[in-house]
Each structure stands twice: as C-alpha cells, then as structure tokens.
Amino acid sequence: MPELPEVEALRGFLAHHLIGAAAKGGAAAGVVKRVYPVAVHALKTYEPPLTAFEGRAFDGVERYGKFLALRAGDLHLVMHLARGGWVRWSEKLPELPPRPGKGPLALRVRLTEPAGTGFDVTEAGTQKKLAVYVVRDPQAVPGVARLGPDPFDEAFTxxxxxxxxxxxxxxxxxxxxxxxxxxxxxxxxxxxxxxxxxxxxxxxxxxxxxxxxxxxxxxxxxxxxxxxxxxxxxxxxxxxxxxxxxxxxxxxxxxxxxxxxxxxxxxxxxxxxxxxxxxxxxxxxxxxxxxxxxxxx
CATH class of the missing domain: 1.10.8.50 (Helicase, Ruva Protein; domain 3)
Structure with a gap:
C-alpha cells in the first residue's frame, strides 16, 4: 500500500510534469483533453462529473495523508490508492479509448500537450478499494476530513x-x-x-x-x-x-x-x-x- 513517502513522491513527480512544464513556457502543459473512467466502481462521487476537468489545466498537486489531490481551478481530483493502486505516467498513451474490463486500469487522463502524454490510475489485485472523488473542497472527502496531523506539518511537535x-x-x-x-x-x-x-x-x-x-x-x-x-x-x-x-x-x-x-x-x-x-x-x-x-x- 502506498503510504506517506510514496504518495509524497507521486505528488512531487506529478507537480513537476503537470505544472512545472507550464511554468517553463508550455502554456498548454497540464491541460486535460479527455478523462476516461474505466472502473466505474472506483468513482465515489458523480457531481461534478469527471468530464468537468476537460479543458482545464492542473494548477496544483497536494497530499493529504495517503490521499493525492490534483487541483484544476476550483475542482479537485482526489485519489486514495488503497492497497493495490498506483499512478503511471506515459509519454505516449494509446490512441484508442480504453474499454471497461477486468484489467487493472481504473482511470485514464489524456493531456492536450505534449500530444499523447497523460497518466493512468491502476489497481492490482482482487480487492478493489481504489477510490476517486471529484470535489470542490478536499475536506468534502470523508477520509480527508477525519485525518489527524501530518507528520511533516511544522505544527506536529x-x-x-x-x-x-x-x-x-x-x-x-x-x-x-x-x-x-x-x-x-x-x-x-x-x-x-x-x-x-x-x-x-x-x-x-x-x-x-x-x-x-x-x-x-x-x-x-x-x-x-x-x-x-x-x-x-x-x-x-x-x-x-x-x-x-x-x-x-x-x-x-x-x-x-x-x-x-x-x-x-x-x-x-x-x-x-x-x-x-x-x-x-x-x-x-x-x-x-x-x-x-x-x-x-
């Protein structure tokens, strides 16, 4: 199960690839072209819809305990990777849309530029506990709202x-x-x-x-x-x-x-x-x- 260090590393990696590229002059970097919900059971919210991210640019990546939150304006894509979940970055995603099935793919996010880039959220194993939320405030996710202090917070003395x-x-x-x-x-x-x-x-x-x-x-x-x-x-x-x-x-x-x-x-x-x-x-x-x-x- 990814814990704080792995989720923090994911946060840093995605912040660099989604936001860092735009800061270096790639204005379209981090802009979502399409979102494909492949494993519907992983999606825990329905309003706003996942499609609300399309056309928006990610402008922040945050971590709340073991939760990863990608911000695009007033929307947050919050993920809890559970035991078998992971994020896989790709410079060349398949052209054809993914089909729902029994494979590990749960969610695909395709970016506008560079062409073909994006990331997959996958879940290995038979225990499907990966959770994905679309919210306007991460505190609306029950698991985030109940979190205790973060060990990396300066207030944790x-x-x-x-x-x-x-x-x-x-x-x-x-x-x-x-x-x-x-x-x-x-x-x-x-x-x-x-x-x-x-x-x-x-x-x-x-x-x-x-x-x-x-x-x-x-x-x-x-x-x-x-x-x-x-x-x-x-x-x-x-x-x-x-x-x-x-x-x-x-x-x-x-x-x-x-x-x-x-x-x-x-x-x-x-x-x-x-x-x-x-x-x-x-x-x-x-x-x-x-x-x-x-x-x-």
Missing amino acids: LPVFTALLDGERRQIKGVLRDQAVLAGIGNAYSDEILHAARMSPFKLAAKLDHEEVARIYAAIGTTLGEAVERSRGLPLRDLKAEKKSGLRVHGRKGEACPVCGDTIREVSFSDSALQYCPTCQTGGKPLADRRLSRLLK
Missing part, C-alpha cells in the same frame, strides 16, 4: 504527539496506523518507526513514558524523511521497488536484523502482518503469533 497518546489504551502499532490520530502512516512504516524507536508494537500507548514517546516521535521524522529522500527524483515505476529495498524489518520475516543480527519475526492477523526484531524491540522475547497459537491448540 513533540507536545502535540504526546497529547495524542494521552489516555490512549490501544497498542502503539494500531495508534500509529490510525489515520484519525496521525495521517499517512500505514502497516509498513509503522513497523519501521517502531524498530527505529526500539519499541514493542504491542506496548500500550498510554503506558509509554516521556522518553519512549520522544523516541517514537524522533523515529517518525527520521524514518519518513529518509524514505522521502530516497524516493526523490525516481521514476514512478521505480518507487515501489525502492520502498521495499529501503525497509529494515517490514516484509523481511526470517532475515537478519540489520542492527543486531537477530532473526526478524512476524505476527499475523486476518488481513495483514507485522514484523519486528525481538532483540531490538521486545527484550529478546518473541511476541505471540495468534494465528500460529490457534494452530498449536
């Missing part, structure tokens, strides 16, 4: 983070993933943040002392900041591979921890899994894997 955790009786892993608490962090980067902070994912947020909260706060900034820097300037096709290569524990069950050399372990849930290092995070004690525990009964 240690006292603010401390207040967010005050009285929070959930495990810190779940708190970090809750978009209403903190925007943009998902399963992968919450694993990475907790590993960098040397913190058990199962520890209750309300029981963290000041030093532990400060470690997690610092790890949020460094982990996400480093991920964004690694992604900066990369072609869109390379961003997913870069994300995987930069992860220390997430998705690396059975491998050696790059910090201490212990074996990275996993806890599985119904639709996801977390990875951690026992030596770095839990005092050498393996966490109970509930799925495995059920099998052993």
Whole structure:
C-alpha cells in the first residue's frame, strides 16, 4: 500500500510534469483533453462529473495523508490508492479509448500537450478499494476530513504527539496506523518507526513514558524523511521497488536484523502482518503469533 513517502513522491513527480512544464513556457502543459473512467466502481462521487476537468489545466498537486489531490481551478481530483493502486505516467498513451474490463486500469487522463502524454490510475489485485472523488473542497472527502496531523506539518511537535497518546489504551502499532490520530502512516512504516524507536508494537500507548514517546516521535521524522529522500527524483515505476529495498524489518520475516543480527519475526492477523526484531524491540522475547497459537491448540 502506498503510504506517506510514496504518495509524497507521486505528488512531487506529478507537480513537476503537470505544472512545472507550464511554468517553463508550455502554456498548454497540464491541460486535460479527455478523462476516461474505466472502473466505474472506483468513482465515489458523480457531481461534478469527471468530464468537468476537460479543458482545464492542473494548477496544483497536494497530499493529504495517503490521499493525492490534483487541483484544476476550483475542482479537485482526489485519489486514495488503497492497497493495490498506483499512478503511471506515459509519454505516449494509446490512441484508442480504453474499454471497461477486468484489467487493472481504473482511470485514464489524456493531456492536450505534449500530444499523447497523460497518466493512468491502476489497481492490482482482487480487492478493489481504489477510490476517486471529484470535489470542490478536499475536506468534502470523508477520509480527508477525519485525518489527524501530518507528520511533516511544522505544527506536529513533540507536545502535540504526546497529547495524542494521552489516555490512549490501544497498542502503539494500531495508534500509529490510525489515520484519525496521525495521517499517512500505514502497516509498513509503522513497523519501521517502531524498530527505529526500539519499541514493542504491542506496548500500550498510554503506558509509554516521556522518553519512549520522544523516541517514537524522533523515529517518525527520521524514518519518513529518509524514505522521502530516497524516493526523490525516481521514476514512478521505480518507487515501489525502492520502498521495499529501503525497509529494515517490514516484509523481511526470517532475515537478519540489520542492527543486531537477530532473526526478524512476524505476527499475523486476518488481513495483514507485522514484523519486528525481538532483540531490538521486545527484550529478546518473541511476541505471540495468534494465528500460529490457534494452530498449536
């Protein structure tokens, strides 16, 4: 699933290609020629219609947590890429209009100039959760309206983070993933943040002392900041591979921890899994894997 660093990289790439070209003298760059809604189930709003973008120029690209918003005047094309969604830029889109079908293509945007340029929004896998909205205010999207502070916002300070955790009786892993608490962090980067902070994912947020909260706060900034820097300037096709290569524990069950050399372990849930290092995070004690525990009964 694209999380804050990947969506931020997408934002920067699209801002450069849609708006930067126009700023360099290509007045027609970023002007929408046609919009093709291929996967109708992904479209969550119907008024204004997608066709309202045709003839308009994109003049802003914004990020709200994991949401990407392309602005054209008073209209915003807001996308949540969910688990399998992605944006693919093309210098030469097919001439024929796409046909609705069972493929990954969900939305195509063709630009006026340079001829043939534009981008596709795709979704891999069988779980179709990609969401596209056309709104006049991004806050009209329910998922955007409920977002907590953005980790890159200057207003997100240690006292603010401390207040967010005050009285929070959930495990810190779940708190970090809750978009209403903190925007943009998902399963992968919450694993990475907790590993960098040397913190058990199962520890209750309300029981963290000041030093532990400060470690997690610092790890949020460094982990996400480093991920964004690694992604900066990369072609869109390379961003997913870069994300995987930069992860220390997430998705690396059975491998050696790059910090201490212990074996990275996993806890599985119904639709996801977390990875951690026992030596770095839990005092050498393996966490109970509930799925495995059920099998052993």
